[in-house]
Structure formats: structure tokens, C-alpha cells
Amino acid sequence: MANKPIKIALLGLGTVGTGVYKLLSMRADDMPQIAGAPIEISHILVRNASKPRSGVETALLTDNWNDIISDPEVSIVVELMGGIEPAHTYIKEALQANKNVVTANKDLIAVHGGELLDLAEEHHCDLQFEASVAGAIPIIHPLKQSLAGNRITEIMGIVNGTTNYILTRMTEDGMEFSEALAKATELGYAEADPTADIEGYDAGRKVAIMASIAFHSRVTFDDVFTEGITNIQARDIRYAKEMGKAVKLLGVACNTDEGIEVRVHPMLIPSSHPLATVNNAFNAVFVHGDALDDAMFMGRGAGELPTASAVTGDIIDTARNILMHCTGRIGCTCYKKLPIKKMEDIKSKYYLRLEVENRMGVLAGVTGVLGNNGVSISQVLQKASDTDSAELVVITDTVRERHIRDALTILSNMSMVHKIASVIRVY
């Protein structure tokens, strides 16, 4: 191949940046055949360019963004810093300088994706972000391409490996949440501040990105209802298991006639559902479309080389577009403006675990309140009890969220109800 190298700049040399550097080195000999030209890293933007990094050519390091943005030879900027700033500014400036962009930054795309895709289109540039959702699993490209003939009505995914690992430990080893979180931290699955993972924010960003592409209508992180897994107890998982169900933290996006539902919360799903068997740090995305029916994509959602796999795929795709003079070939696919459904309006079944007074009439009292609020009951189980209190597990029929909330407000004010211990949605 006679093509001259395509020069790229990496922004950031953390876990993902290091992975991309390694993977591009591993594939250097094959790139002329795979991408059509050699891929050459010409700059790596880091905070401290004088700090040596093992295995990385020091001459490539720079702490000056101007070195990159002003170099006309750089045709792809690969943003792997994460967070909103300065990534947002750098990506805008790169696109304005007619440079293509590959990014793994879910925080940024989930909030500013629409604006950045518009800017990319204006400059006929690629803006690719496969790695921003579900790590190594190809999902953005398939949704924009092989599945593009479908009306996608549902996307449901385990898109946070940390929480899936925690729930797996709670399920398989009977650990409580805090113990499982400690284990995840010990193994490097959870960060020092695990808030974004365990509160569902990380998954929420990914769901916003997937929903935007699947439903052709911009969804941002603000639109996503998020509820984490900090309140899940080992006994809830045990009771779920007894009912043939697994507890997973799911990102759910549905395209309904009443608008788009986007939410992240723990959910009881049947053990026979393909997502139920996705364990440990694995991610998986389940898609339902009118032509394809059901499909599921499973793989590593994080990690140095798995994330680098997705980033490198985007670099290769962009390189091909550069060589064929067709950058910007697939831009923003949000050509609709669909309303977002309020969380109170979604319909679901619910698993309720209540600690109640242990005396006659309590069951009638609880079910009466539920019934008066339009919540019909599918199943009631009395679990543990002692002299003073009893534990009730109620599975409801499908009801609107607002009705459950109303009923729970009333129940929580009744003296016979000691505690509403758990409320988990049921698929």
C-alpha cells in the first residue's frame, strides 16, 4: 500500500489511552492492509510531558494542546481524557479545525452529543464514539448500520460492570451490598469514589446515548431517571431467586406511543431471560426491533484493551473515510423530536418488601391501601416474622408508577407499617 500514514493525536494516557497506544503498536504492521494506510501517533497530550512513561516514546508527549490543534498533519484527534472539560473544548476546537474525532467519553456525549454531532456535520468530519457505551461490544455502529432498517422499540442493558459484579457477588455468595462493594474496590472494578457506578449515573449516560441512536431522537442524561443499587439487600436477591428471578441493574429505553422512557434502576428479570445469565463484570445489551425481533450483544464493558478495541475500530473506520474522502459519512441520526415520558407515567410491576406489625388485620390494611390506589396485587408472601414484626413481600400487577408512589406515601405514614424496606421494579 502506497498511502502515507494517517497521523493521530491521543488526548490522555490513562487506562484507555495506554490501551489504545498498546493496541496500535501491536497492530502497526497490519494497519496498511486493515485501514488502508499506516496509523501513526504523532502526539500524546498529557498533564506533565516531562514525566517519563514506561513503554511510551517520550518525544510524542506534550502538555500543550496548541501543538496538536495547530498541526495540519493531525487528521484524527482521539479524546480519552473523560469528563466534560477540557474534553468538550478540545473536541469542539478539533472539529472546527476540520479534524476528525474519536472519543470514549460517555459523560460528554450523553450531554453535548447533539451539539458536537452538528458541529461535525458542519465540518464534514467524523465524530465516532463506539467506546462510550459497553466497552468492547459493538453497539453504536450496529444500531446506525446493520439494524438501521428496524423500528427499535426497546433497548435494555447491563451497561455497568461494577454494579453487575457487586450484584453477582450478592447473588452467588450471599454478600450484602457493602461487602460486595469492598470486594469490587479490592479487585479494581470499583473506583475510589464509586458514586457514579452504584447510583446508576454511569449507566444512565450510556442509556441516553443508546436511546438517542436507537429511536432517532436526542435523549440527554438529564432525561434519564436513575436509581442505584445501594438499597438492595441480599434477602431481596434471595427472595427473587425463590421466585425464579434475578436482580440486575438495568438501563432501559423504550419507544412507546406516549413517548420515550429512559431509566436506570434495579429490576427483577426472569432467570430464563438472556440478560439474567450475564454475570460478573460483563456487559450486555438486549435490543428489540420490529424486523430483527430480539437480539443480544455481550462482552467486556470496560478495561484497558477491551475499550481500546472499540476506540481502535473507530480509528480504523475514520481512516477508511479519510482515504475515501467521505468523512462525515454517518452523522447525527436524530431526525425526530419525540417527547420524554415522565417517570410517574411509566407502567411496571413492582416487588415491595414491607416490615409490618405482626397482628391480625395488617395484611388487609396494606392490601386495602394498595387497592384504593389502583394497585392490584399478583402475589403476597409472608417471609420472616418475630413477635413484634413480620415481613411481607408483595408483587403487584402492572400499574403506573404514580399509583405506586401514592400508595407508598400512605403506607409509610401508617403505624402498622414499620418500614418500606424495598421497592424494586419487575420486568
Added chain:
Amino acid sequence: MANKPIKIALLGLGTVGTGVYKLLSMRADDMPQIAGAPIEISHILVRNASKPRSGVETALLTDNWNDIISDPEVSIVVELMGGIEPAHTYIKEALQANKNVVTANKDLIAVHGGELLDLAEEHHCDLQFEASVAGAIPIIHPLKQSLAGNRITEIMGIVNGTTNYILTRMTEDGMEFSEALAKATELGYAEADPTADIEGYDAGRKVAIMASIAFHSRVTFDDVFTEGITNIQARDIRYAKEMGKAVKLLGVACNTDEGIEVRVHPMLIPSSHPLATVNNAFNAVFVHGDALDDAMFMGRGAGELPTASAVTGDIIDTARNILMHCTGRIGCTCYKKLPIKKMEDIKSKYYLRLEVENRMGVLAGVTGVLGNNGVSISQVLQKASDTDSAELVVITDTVRERHIRDALTILSNMSMVHKIASVIRVY
């Protein structure tokens, strides 16, 4: 969108052709936004153009290939006839006339894929064939694109829904093969002549196509070892289950230092393996790459609309390339020439079920023959027995296929061995 319609011709109006016709009608209003231009079917090639077809505009029907090939307005030929001829000739003529081609034809691509991709490249045309493998599941595009940064070392798939349905019935309902086949025929999962499915030929074609793309080296159907499921008995599946394993018909492609392995045969896999839970007519493809680690893609492998989903995705992608003047953007990716490993040289564990004489010394005789041929044994179980004969199940350690074959030849000539009832490879 001001773009003028992209005209396409469908060749064939069977199950898949009808599905594509339906799906393009369903998405007609969205196509300008999705693909960048309306997609208009201008011709449908059928054997008898005067036979009316419900729901299809009669004016589109033609039985004359010349109407299509000589029409300069037709820019995509969508071949959905299946089989080698006349599909092969039509596709060649279409490419020679600088028309892009989308096909679902695994028989053709598995044999003539290399030649046709070369022809497409010569004419700067797209030749897309996502639907030729695993129906609705995106696998060709991900391998060529999002996963292109990987050295893929293993692809293993359930890529034939008919046999997976049969094995599921045998597993869940204890049916024998013939009964399960009858059930599959009744439900329309199996064709009148089921040979290509049950003998593994259909899966073999798909494995050849996937191996070519994953390993960047042309593999044709002739290179694939195929063994079907006609000899599997319900008791083999039962014994496998007792050992925590499931029996699946798998297409396996491995990229080893000694060459490429490509084979289709039944296999015992651990019940915990993601492929073990893929049941009924579902397909799934498991991929291992050096960066991505493990991934699995699951979905509908056949059917009118699922297959149409993949074909329509390719039509949309080709339409985008036409509009951006970059057809032929991703052509043949086979830039290596790797040797194909002989089946005798592959290494595997084996499950052997033998009917033997029921007397002292037989076990020693059998294990002696295996040992003398370099086959070491991991497990021996005596299953059923009556006065005359006993049933032995042997699980071997990893050995070369040639050694097992040698041992089985000797065993089959020994009077103490009444029958070698089953030989199944173990993952």
C-alpha cells in the same frame, strides 16, 4: 432531503425477498432521513412475472434479467434467490455493469466470495452480505469494523437454527433425533429436504465466511470439515447433562500458529458457557480477540423479517456510500494466505460411548487400546448394562484427532466392542 431516489432491483421474491419488500415499504417514509435518499424498488426478478403476488405491485415484476442489467438507473442489485446459478452470473454481470450488490447468499459467498469481492473492488462497487451469516445478527460488519483492531483467534457459533431447534427438543423433551426433526418440519423450521441443515453444510458455509473475515485469509466451504447431528441420541444428551454439559452443533474457526481450523460438528460445551443457553431457533456467535477478550452476539438466524433486517441494513449502508461517492469503501479484507489445518491434526477432548461385552477385562482392553494410541483418559463411566453387553462412556484428555481415529479403528475391529455408538468432541 433533496436527494433523488436510489433505485434497487430485487432478484427473487421468496421468503427473504418478500421480507425485504415488506420492510422497505414499512420504512419508506423514514428512508430519506435514514439512508439520505428514498430507496425505490424499480424491478423484482421472478420466474413467472405474470403470476400476481398479493401485496406486490405487478408492474415491478419481470422475468427478464436484461430489464435490470441494462437499466442505468438501477444502482443496487439485491440478490435473494439463493443457490449458485443463476445468482453467480447475475452478481458478476451486475458488478461488471458497476452496480452495487447486496446478497443473502451464503452458498455463493462461501464458494465464490473471493472472486466476487475482487470483481467488486475492480469496479469500485459495494458487495455486502451481512444476511449470509446468522440472519439478523450483525456479525460481518462488526468483524470488518468495530472489531477490526483485534487479532481474532476464535469464532464459535450456533449458526443453524434448524439443528439448534432439534437439539433443544432432544434436550428439553428427551425426544430422539427423528421425532425432533419431524417436529421441526411441522413447524416450518426444517425444509422438505433437511440435508444441508442436519449434515452441517449450511453451518459450514457460514463458518467459511466468518473465518475469512475474522482471520483475513480466504476460507472456502471446501476447507470446512462438516459432521451433522443425525447420529446424536437422546441418551448422549442426557449423559452430557449429567456431566454439566450441553450438546450443540457448533461452527468452530480457530486461528492457530499451525494454521486455520474450520469445522462444524456437535460438541459438548459446559452449561455455564454463554452458547449453552442459546436455545430453539436462535443463533449466536461467540468471538475471542486479543483486545476485546470474549464477546457473544445472539439473535434470530433466519426468517422473513429478521433476514430482511440484515439485507435492509446493507442496502442503507450501500445507499450512504453511493451518496458520498465512496462505494467499495470496505472491500475484501483477506490480505493473508494462511494454511488450513487438516482435521486429523486438530486437538480436542472426546466423548466416546461404546457398547461392549459385559465381562471382566473389557475395560482394561478398551483403555489399553486408547493408551497405546496416545489417548489418555479423563473419565470412564459405566452406564446401562444387561447380561450380554454394557455401555461405557469415556471422556478423553486433549488429543490429536488422528490418534482418536486410529484408536477407534482398532476398537471397532475388536470382538469385545459391539459398537462405537457415539463420538462427540468436547470443548
